[in-house]
Structure formats: C-alpha cells, structure tokens
Amino acid sequence: MIVQETGAQVNYIPYSGGGPATLDVLAGHVDGTLITLAAVTDHVRAGKLRALAVTTDYRSAALPDVPTMAEAGLPGFAVESWQGYFAPAGTPGAVVAKINRDIQAVIAAPETRAKLEDMGFKVTGGTPADMARTLTSERLRYARTIQTAGITLR
Template sequence: MPRRSLLQALRIATIVALCSAALPCAAQGAGDNGKPVRIVVPVSAGGSADKLARILAVKLAERWHQTVIVENVAGGSGTIGAAQVARAAPDGRTLLLGGEGVTLNASLFKRLPYDTNHAFRGVIKAVVSPQILVVRPDLGVRTFQDYVAYTRRKPGELALGLPGNGGIAHVAHEMLARQLGIRVNYIPYPGGGPATLDLLGGHIDATLITLAAVTDYVRTGKLTALAVTTPYRSKALPQVPTMAEAGVQNFAVESWQGLLAPAATPSDVVERIYRDAAAVLAEPATLAQLEEAGFNVVASNPRDLDATLTRDLPRYAAVIASAGLTLN
C-alpha cells in the first residue's frame, strides 16, 4: 500500500479506537432486531454515490451480521429519496447516502416535502472528491481551453449532461459559465450513471461529474478529461489539471458524500453507526479501493458533518440566488 494510504488508514483507525473507547458496548447492528438496514441512494444506479453505498453496504453487513440493502430512489433531483429518509423511523435502520444535494435543494426548491434544517443529522462524511469535466473523444476537444473556445464558437450547442438537475455539477458549471461567458445546453439525468452511459454512447457531448464515476473510462481513453474543480489534482487521475491550472481563477468546488439519518435518531445509535462505518473505511483494502476510484477518504464524525450542513446551507443559498437557479 502506498505510504499516504497507510498513514490515512492509521489516522482513521486511531479515530475509531478513540470513539470505541468512549462508547459503551452496543449491539452489533444499527438496529437490535435483525431487520434489514436500508441505505437510500437518491439517484439512479451506476454513479459515484451508488458505488460508495454498495461498498459500505457489503462491509457493514459483514460487521453487523445482518442484511444491508442499497435502494436507489431517483427523481426530484434527489428529494424523493431524501424525503423517504426524513419520514423514516429514527431507529438507525434507514440511512441516506447524501452529499451537497441535501443543502443545494433547500435553496433550489421553493417547496420541499421536508424541512432541510431539521430533517437530518449527520452520521459520517465518508469521502470528498473533485468534480471533473469530461467530453467524448470524437468531439475534437482536448483541453479545457479547447472547451471554452468550442462553447464560445457554438453558444448553446454543446450538450452537457448533468447527474442531477440543480446538483453540485449544475451549480459549479453555471458558476464557470458566468465567469467565462460561455453557454451550453444542459441535459439533466436522474444520476451520474445514466449521464455517463449517454456520453459513452455519443448522445451528449460532455458531463461534469464526481470524478469517481468516470475514472476507469478516462484511464481507458473512452472519455477525455479536461479539468478537475478542486484546487488540487486527483491522485487517481494525476494527469488532469485543475481549473486554476487551466486558467480559471478563484474557482474551487469539492464535493462530499456520506451517511445521514433522520433527525430524531438517538445519539448512541448515530455514534455506533459512525464507529462501524469509520472502521470499514479504515480497512486497507477498502481505503485502497476508494482511493483508486478517485475518492479521498475522510471519515469525519457526526459533529463535523452537522457543521458542514449548517455552513453550506447559507453558502449555497447565496450562490444559487446570484445564479438565478430554481427548480420549482
């Protein structure tokens, strides 16, 4: 294992050990009666969220000795799946594989079937990762500068697939478009998987997507990567420049994914799930698998994730208001 991955595994393992020492003994699973645990993924199968959820589900099922089901509940830009979790019994057996969409939707939608400020509590921020701009190889676009030139030469013609209408990719690209004076044709999909399949099939021209969803396609040359949105390059695709290196100043977007629970879930249940999920993420094989896919594993605790939600709600509200984006 590379030195960095080993150090990362040791760091997470230390966090888990400290948490375990501070907690009383508890039942193995998220629930005490053997009923299945559901991880609701609010987008279609095949994207980065789905990949992360299935890795966690397999490992948690082994640890808890009970069934852990991944359920894809796509639609409504993630709000349908989120609403199911918000309404679920707060017993730790229904979890949401969420990300920025939870906070983005609070501002994108005038009405939601739940109150974002009070519907969820953080369990674990599992990973962070860049968004990456990729195009089909036969488009004739090889660099980010080529992309900007193409979209200026043919305003509104380039078909850009979005993993979700109003998601982090939509907001990030809209920020880029306003800064660079470009215009594209947004094509929303119910998740990164369908958007990627249509891009591979030549039905759209490009997508901005969580890097882990397309690493293998970039490595094999099936997609051309132009830039990542973070201020740092990804270790999974180190040849891909950052937006700043490509000439876009003062631009940085880092996405996160993790588990959330209904707001009334007891703290001891949340802490138990966090401890076990963090232990899973600290396993060298799991850590290596996620990093190879393009995720950066952080395994931060419930309080850190709650702080992220609290911070991002007003932050994204300001960005969305300035961009004039709404979904209903």
C-alpha cells in the same frame, strides 16, 4: 458556478445519476458532463473519455495528470463533491455514534481506503459535528450561487 464565473452558455440536462450521464457522453449524445471522478475514472484510464479538469483545488491521486480547474484556466475555482451518511431526525445519539464508528472503521481499512481512492474519492471521514459544519458551510455557499443564478423551485 462555472457559468457564473466564465459566462459560458451551457444546456443543463438533468440525469438520474452518473451512470446515465456517462453513457450519453460515451455514446456521443452530449458533448461533455461535469461528474464525479468515481463515475468516469475507469473510462478515462481506458481512453474512452478525456478528462479536461478536476474541480478540486488539488489534483486527484486517481488521475494525477488531469489539471485542476485553476490550472486549466479558471483561477480560484474549487468545488469538492462529497458523500455523507444521514439518519432520520430523532435517531438516538447512541445509535448515530455507533453507526459513525462503524463507518469510520470501514473507510479506515487499508483495502477499502485504497479502493475508494483508486476510484477518485478522497477519504476523510469525520464526526456528526463535522458533517453539521460542512452542511452549514455548503448551504451558505450554494445559496449565494442559487440566488445569483435566479434558480427557483417550480
């Protein structure tokens, strides 16, 4: 999305997760990365990494001095990383509801919420129906980006 909006040329390097990507930036093997805040917040606070911008349309409470992409010069750009829980297709509705209630209770606990927000996560929670709406919306948004970029599976 950033490449499409800016025309920047980047080398895409696939990583198996945030840890290896962070290590390569810290070691100077790559110039930078686009990564979730949770993977790098402590490194930014320690002065080992410099955060250039967050991709959300709001500043992060974990790193409030880091501008948004819009503030940094890319007006209208906003992408939010999110996490979700999934169960196998066919899982009984009562089981899904119980898992959801338990997860909501855990993330609503003040200690858990504070820890997650300190890491850079925005804690919202929701229902399985909320997740279905998010997936539908995200699928449409990313499908356009994938089509425009000409990305295909090999």
